[in-house]
Amino acid sequence: MYLLRPAAYNVRRIVPNGLRTMAGQADPLTDLKVDNDGVAILTMQRMPVNSLNLDLLQDLSNSFDEVAKNKTRAMILTSASPTVFSAGLDIMEMYKPDLKRAEAFWSTLQEVWLKLFGANFITAAAINGHSPAGGCLLSMSCEYRAMVAGKYSIGLNETALGIIAPPWFMDTMCHTIPMRQAELALTTGKLFPVDEALKVGLIDEIATDKDDAIAKCKAFIKKFDRIPPLARSITKLSIREGPLKRLQATRKEDVAEFIKYVGNPKIQQGLEMYIQAMKQKAKK
Amino acid sequence: MYLLRPAAYNVRRIVPNGLRTMAGQADPLTDLKVDNDGVAILTMQRMPVNSLNLDLLQDLSNSFDEVAKNKTRAMILTSASPTVFSAGLDIMEMYKPDLKRAEAFWSTLQEVWLKLFGANFITAAAINGHSPAGGCLLSMSCEYRAMVAGKYSIGLNETALGIIAPPWFMDTMCHTIPMRQAELALTTGKLFPVDEALKVGLIDEIATDKDDAIAKCKAFIKKFDRIPPLARSITKLSIREGPLKRLQATRKEDVAEFIKYVGNPKIQQGLEMYIQAMKQKAKK
Amino acid sequence: MYLLRPAAYNVRRIVPNGLRTMAGQADPLTDLKVDNDGVAILTMQRMPVNSLNLDLLQDLSNSFDEVAKNKTRAMILTSASPTVFSAGLDIMEMYKPDLKRAEAFWSTLQEVWLKLFGANFITAAAINGHSPAGGCLLSMSCEYRAMVAGKYSIGLNETALGIIAPPWFMDTMCHTIPMRQAELALTTGKLFPVDEALKVGLIDEIATDKDDAIAKCKAFIKKFDRIPPLARSITKLSIREGPLKRLQATRKEDVAEFIKYVGNPKIQQGLEMYIQAMKQKAKK
Numbered sequence: 001m002y003l004l005r006p007a008a009y010n011v012r013r014i015v016p017n018g019l020r021t022m023a024g025q026a027d028p029l030t031d032l033k034v035d036n037d038g039v040a041i042l043t044m045q046r047m048p049v050n051s052l053n054l055d056l057l058q059d060l061s062n063s064f065d066e067v068a069k070n071k072t073r074a075m076i077l078t079s080a081s082p083t084v085f086s087a088g089l090d091i092m093e094m095y096k097p098d099l100k101r102a103e104a105f106w107s108t109l110q111e112v113w114l115k116l117f118g119a120n121f122i123t124a125a126a127i128n129g130h131s132p133a134g135g136c137l138l139s140m141s142c143e144y145r146a147m148v149a150g151k152y153s154i155g156l157n158e159t160a161l162g163i164i165a166p167p168w169f170m171d172t173m174c175h176t177i178p179m180r181q182a183e184l185a186l187t188t189g190k191l192f193p194v195d196e197a198l199k200v201g202l203i204d205e206i207a208t209d210k211d212d213a214i215a216k217c218k219a220f221i222k223k224f225d226r227i228p229p230l231a232r233s234i235t236k237l238s239i240r241e242g243p244l245k246r247l248q249a250t251r252k253e254d255v256a257e258f259i260k261y262v263g264n265p266k267i268q269q270g271l272e273m274y275i276q277a278m279k280q281k282a283k284k
Numbered sequence: 285m286y287l288l289r290p291a292a293y294n295v296r297r298i299v300p301n302g303l304r305t306m307a308g309q310a311d312p313l314t315d316l317k318v319d320n321d322g323v324a325i326l327t328m329q330r331m332p333v334n335s336l337n338l339d340l341l342q343d344l345s346n347s348f349d350e351v352a353k354n355k356t357r358a359m360i361l362t363s364a365s366p367t368v369f370s371a372g373l374d375i376m377e378m379y380k381p382d383l384k385r386a387e388a389f390w391s392t393l394q395e396v397w398l399k400l401f402g403a404n405f406i407t408a409a410a411i412n413g414h415s416p417a418g419g420c421l422l423s424m425s426c427e428y429r430a431m432v433a434g435k436y437s438i439g440l441n442e443t444a445l446g447i448i449a450p451p452w453f454m455d456t457m458c459h460t461i462p463m464r465q466a467e468l469a470l471t472t473g474k475l476f477p478v479d480e481a482l483k484v485g486l487i488d489e490i491a492t493d494k495d496d497a498i499a500k501c502k503a504f505i506k507k508f509d510r511i512p513p514l515a516r517s518i519t520k521l522s523i524r525e526g527p528l529k530r531l532q533a534t535r536k537e538d539v540a541e542f543i544k545y546v547g548n549p550k551i552q553q554g555l556e557m558y559i560q561a562m563k564q565k566a567k568k
Numbered sequence: 569m570y571l572l573r574p575a576a577y578n579v580r581r582i583v584p585n586g587l588r589t590m591a592g593q594a595d596p597l598t599d600l601k602v603d604n605d606g607v608a609i610l611t612m613q614r615m616p617v618n619s620l621n622l623d624l625l626q627d628l629s630n631s632f633d634e635v636a637k638n639k640t641r642a643m644i645l646t647s648a649s650p651t652v653f654s655a656g657l658d659i660m661e662m663y664k665p666d667l668k669r670a671e672a673f674w675s676t677l678q679e680v681w682l683k684l685f686g687a688n689f690i691t692a693a694a695i696n697g698h699s700p701a702g703g704c705l706l707s708m709s710c711e712y713r714a715m716v717a718g719k720y721s722i723g724l725n726e727t728a729l730g731i732i733a734p735p736w737f738m739d740t741m742c743h744t745i746p747m748r749q750a751e752l753a754l755t756t757g758k759l760f761p762v763d764e765a766l767k768v769g770l771i772d773e774i775a776t777d778k779d780d781a782i783a784k785c786k787a788f789i790k791k792f793d794r795i796p797p798l799a800r801s802i803t804k805l806s807i808r809e810g811p812l813k814r815l816q817a818t819r820k821e822d823v824a825e826f827i828k829y830v831g832n833p834k835i836q837q838g839l840e841m842y843i844q845a846m847k848q849k850a851k852k
Contacts, residue, residue, distance in 0.1 A: 143755070159519050162512035170523050176748055179523075180460055180485055187427065187520050188507045201748055223756045228730035228838075235727050236755050239738050239747075270512075443803050446796035454807050464744055464769055467807050471711070471800050472791045554796075 029059040031080070032066065039221055040072040040121075041214065045080035051090035052134045054101060057108040060138075064115040073229065074122035074221040076214055077142060081129055083152070088133030094262050095271045106258040109134075110251055113168060117141040118244050120233040122224055124217035127203065128210040132157050132191055133165075136202075140172045143236070145203040146216035153191035154202060160189030162270050164261075166254060171243035177201045313343040315364070316350065323505055324356040324405075325498065329364035335374035336418045338385060341392040344422075348399040357513065358406035358505040360498055361426060365413055367436070372417030378546050379555045390542040393418075394535055397452060401425040402528050404517040406508055408501035411487065412494040416441050416475055417449075420486075424456045427520070429487040430500035437475035438486060444473030446554050448545075450538060455527035461485045597627040599648070600634065607789055608640040608689075609782065613648035620702045621658035622669060625676040628706075632683040641797065642690035642789040644782055645710060649697055651720070656701030662830050663839045674826040677702075678819055681736060685709040686812045688801040690792055692785035695771065696778040700725050700759055701733075704770075708740045711804070713771040714784035721759035722770060728757030730838050732829075734822060739811035745769045 031043040042063050044050040067075045079085045093105045116123060116138065125139035127147040131154040139145050139154065147154065156173055158165040165186060173182045181200050184190065197203045204220070207213035224232055237244070247254065261267055315327040326347050328334040336344075351359045363369045377389045400407060400422065409423035411431040415438040423429050423438065431438065440457055442449040449470060457466045465484050468474065481487045488504070491497035508516055521528070531538065545551055599611040610631050612618040620628075635643045647653045661673045684691060684706065693707035695715040699722040707713050707722065715722065724741055726733040733754060741750045749768050752758065765771045772788070775781035792800055805812070815822065829835055 143751070159511050159515040162515045164515050164518045164522070167522060167525075170519075174523075174747075175751075178462060178485075178746060179458075183427070183459075183520070183523050186523060187511070187516055189511055201746075227727050227755075227757055231727040231730045231732050232755055234732045235738075236751070238732070238735060239742075239751050239754060241735075443795050443799040446799045448799050448802045448806070451806055451809075454803075458807075462746060462769075463742075463807075467711070467743075467804070470807060471795075471804050473795055 029056045030063055032063050034070070034072055037218060037221075038073050039218060040067045040070075040075040042067070042075055042077050043080050044077070044086060048081060049084040049087035049130075050079055050081060050135070051087050051092075052109070052138075053090035053093050054105045054108060056090075057105070057112050061108055061111045061115060064112070064119060067121055068115075068119070072121060073224070074124070075119070076124050076126050076217045076221075077116075077138060078126040078210065078214065079128055083150075084129040084135075085125075085127045085131040085152075085154075086135030086138060087130065088135050088137075091271060091275065094267075095275060096268060097262055099259065102259060102262055103255055106255045107251070110168075110247060110254065113137065113141055113172075114244065114247065117172060117240060118237060120229075120237070122221050122232075124220055126207070126210060126213035126217050127152075127154065128213055130154075133161075133163075137169055137172060140176050140202070144217060144220040146205040146207045146213040146220075147194050147197060147203040148207050148209055148213050149194055151193075153193055154197050155189070155191040156186055157189040157191050159187060161274070162267070166257070167250075168243060168247040168254075171246060175240070175243060313340045314347055316347050318354070318356055321502060321505075322357050323502060324351045324354075324359040326351070326359055326361050327364050328361070328370055332365060333368040333371035333414075334363055334365060334419070335371050335376075336393070336422075337374035337377050338389045338392060340374075341389070341396050345392055345395045345399060348396070348403060351405055352399075352403070356405060357508070358408070359403070360408050360410050360501045360505075361400075361422060362410040362494065362498065363412055367434075368413040368419075369409070369411045369415040369436075369438075370419030370422060371414065372419050372421075375555060375559065378551075379559060380552065381546055383543065386543060386546055387539055390539045391535070394452075394531060394538065397421065397425055397456075398528065398531065401456060401524060402521060404513075404521070406505050406516075408504055410491070410494060410497035410501050411436075411438065412497055414438075417445075417447075421453055421456060424460050424486070428501060428504040430489045430491045430497040430504075431478050431481060431487040432491050432493055432497050433478055435477075437477055438481050439473070439475040440470055441473040441475050443471060445558070446551070450541070451534075452527060452531040452538075455530060459524070459527060597624045598631055600631050602638070602640055605786060605789075606641050607786060608635045608638075608643040610635070610643055610645050611648050612645070612654055616649060617652040617655035617698075618647055618649060618703070619655050619658035619660075620677070620706075621661050622673045622676060624658075625673070625680050629676060629679045629683060632680070632687060635689055636683075636687070640689060641792070642692070643687070644692050644694050644785045644789075645684075645706060646694040646778065646782065647696055652697040652703075653693075653695045653699040653720075653722075654703030654706060655698065656703050656705075659839060659843065662835075663843060664836065665830055667827065670827060670830055671823055674823045675819070678736075678815060678822065681705065681709055681740075682812065682815065685740060685808060686805060688797075688805075690789050690800075692788055694775070694778060694781035694785050695720075695722065696781055698722075701729075701731075705737055705740060708744050708770070712785060712788040714773045714775045714781040714788075715762050715765060715771040716775050716777055716781050717762055719761075721761055722765050723757070723759040724754055725757040725759050727755060729842070730835070734825070735818075736811060736815040736822075739814060743808070743811060 029046045031045055032040060034040050044056065046056045050056065123142040124144040125142040127139050127145055129148065130152050131139055133156060136154050136156050156165050156169055170186060173186065177200050192200065192202055194206055198206055205216045207216050313330045315329055316324060318324050328340065330340045334340065407426040408428040409426040411423050411429060413432065414436050415423055417440060420438050420440050440449050440453055454466065454470060457470065461484050476484065476486055478490055482490055489500045491500050597614045599613055600608060602608045612624065614624045618624065691710040692712040693710040695707050695713060697716065698720050699707055701724060704722050704724050724733050724737055738750065738754060741754065745768050760768065760770055762774055766774055773784045775784050
């Protein structure tokens with residue numbers, strides 16, 4: 001991968017704000033490079049499973065801004081983990097949260113989605129491993145998805161965890177696969193094996209490995225070589241206008257809904273049980 | 285089928301209101317049992333073809349309430365007829381109707397749909413025979429459809445009878461099959477043979493007989509064994525919110541539209557011709 | 569083709585207004601005949617490629633009115649060109665346009681779409697050649713599409729020309745093919761070869777030649793032989809209500825958007841380059 005852009009762009013960005021420090025995070029949570037095709041490769045590297053906590057979400061939000069600011073034509077989102085694209089929202093952000101942080105967490109998740117689903121630049125996901133819940137949301141928000149073959153799965157499985165995917169998660173899925181399939185998948189919390197994901201249209205192509213997934217994303221991006229970028233991006237945002245406007249108009253209510261949700265003792269009880277089970281599993 | 289619930293629930297309910305008596309109906313119009321899986325089986329038995337008159341609609345509306353009140357996790361809708369799931373709306377409710385009754389008829393049909401399409405519990409249809417018009421609406425309002433193989437058909441064939449399916453019938457179809465297919469089906473009044481219904485997505489599975497259809501519905505219901513019911517139902521209602529809100533906001537206008545329709549002399553003339561033709565056919 | 573209707577209908581209509589004269593157009597831009605099935609065949613014949621300029625659009629708008637006024641049950645739209653259905657909007661209407669004419673041009677395009685997408689009569693397109701951009705819009709606005717096999721293509725390729733398809737173009741495509749496919753097609757400006765167009769659902773059938781395409785359209789129209797026309801048309805308009813209302817509510821803003829667009833020096837520069845390139849190509 002050849003570094004085309006000036007150093008200030010290609011090297012890791014400075015820590016964007018105090019929150020990363022606050023969380024005591026030292027290593028960069030993502031890696032952002034621009035290769036010789038002018039395509040930005042944004043790699044999530046919050047090990048082990050790219051759980052989307054506030055810090056990773058803020059890093060993603062800032063990274064999208066950088067890609068936009070540098071007028072990079074396209075961005076491929078992928079993971080540094082060999083088996084997980086992203087495990088979705090970090091459950092620890094929901095377990096007995098500080099109110100301010102919980103608000104920032106959800107609001108930043110909204111921002112990440114608004115910036116990614118509504119990106120002016122071309123977006124594609126090289127899904128090199130499991131992609132449940134929030135991981136699926138990120139990949140569905142891109143314009144193209146190549147997923148590595150293997151025993152991985154992808155889907156909005158929120159209901160299986162007793163959680164409810166907010167309307168904009170649903171909108172994003174209905175933008176990708178038929179309504180009927182979306183209802184079935186959302187209510188059953190279905191995680192699609194790779195071949196089923198292709199069949200239903202949740203992904204566009206199956207890749208042999210991560211490099212192949214990135215190559216397939218680049219082949220998609222290449223389709224726009226002769227398409228004037230402004231016409232392309234206005235057209236994209238026009239067809240995505242409905243879901244974007246819907247969240248923009250209800251951001252506050254959507255945060256309030258999340259705060260109400262995490263404040264529910266039953267939900268906290270469920271999360272505690274889940275965390276205990278995870279800890280038991282980890283001990284073995 | 286083992287009766288799990290207390291007698292007050294499993295035996296036939298008392299006649300819910302005066303209207304059933306008014307119509308001179310003695311036999312119960314539906315049978316409602318809960319089996320040992322905790323699944324309610326609601327069998328329409330207004331012979332010979334489960335025409336949806338006011339009485340059957342009120343029975344269905346009450347039955348849905350009972351299923352909800354008893355917190356039964358799931359309901360399978362089927363028919364006692366060997367060849368007909370439901371023939372749809374009873375044309376006699378539209379032919380020279382009493383105004384009050386016509387209003388009650390349409391309003392109850394709205395209620396039946398709002399309760400079934402918007403049910404908190406899991407819903408599935410074991411379609412053991414013909415399922416035109418209102419019969420198709422009932423089955424599409426469920427979350428899953430298994431249809432018995434045979435020379436049966438299913439579809440919203442209203443236009444073929446010179447009738448117009450109201451917007452919420454259309455919404456229900458567009459929630460089930462792609463818009464393009466819905467437009468073709470609705471304008472041509474298409475009744476899909478079983479195999480075509482499967483292909484277009486109007487049904488989910490083909491069953492060998494009624495028992496198999498019920499078994500297939502139960503296999504669908506089993507998918508929710510580990511899904512927290514509240515997360516499931518909120519998710520379902522969220523994705524069905526659009527059509528539900530649309531009718532809720534226009535119930536009065538929708539009843540007025542029906543009253544205007546049945547008050548149209550041309551429509552009455554058409555119905556009279558249709559009824560005469562049926563009578564002639566019956567004589568042969 | 570047998571002329572069933574009175575001469576006043578079957579002969580070419582008088583020039584509908586001053587604008588045709590203004591444009592110095594002498595030959596009729598369309599041919600409208602009603603055959604012995606009561607089906608109107610409307611043939612675009614603005615040679616060589618049926619570019620949709622103001623005159624052809626006004627002719628189409630008037631022709632739709634005539635079909636409606638004469639209560640012809642169905643209309644098939646086709647082209648007199650052996651290789652092009654319609655090349656889409658005439659770029660000369662956008663290049664350094666007179667403001668008044670540009671407003672009339674866009675407003676008439678809106679009218680053509682509102683009348684065709686919202687036609688009471690049955691509509692089908694016999695697509696006998698290339699059908700890009702506006703040509704694709706016209707055919708998608710019909711209820712059925714049979715396309716002649718060959719090296720032709722169809723699609724909304726606006727982005728490829730640096731142009732943005734307005735929301736109602738997009739609505740029309742989303743009414744025809746799945747959202748996911750529409751987004752891919754619209755952003756990449758994809759022109760579908762005939763077989764791919766069939767696969768994605770952009771056309772309904774492949775025909776061997778123009779006569780076969782018309783025959784296939786007639787077979788579609790025949791499906792409505794026993795469907796009461798009023799029920800059919802109300803049902804059609806009901807399912808098409810969303811896109812129709814959306815444009816009706818925003819016609820002025822939509823014209824203003826077009827005027828702003830053609831007033832943009834960059835767009836004019838792009839058009840000039842395109843026109844020069846076409847001229848160079850024509851010289852060779």
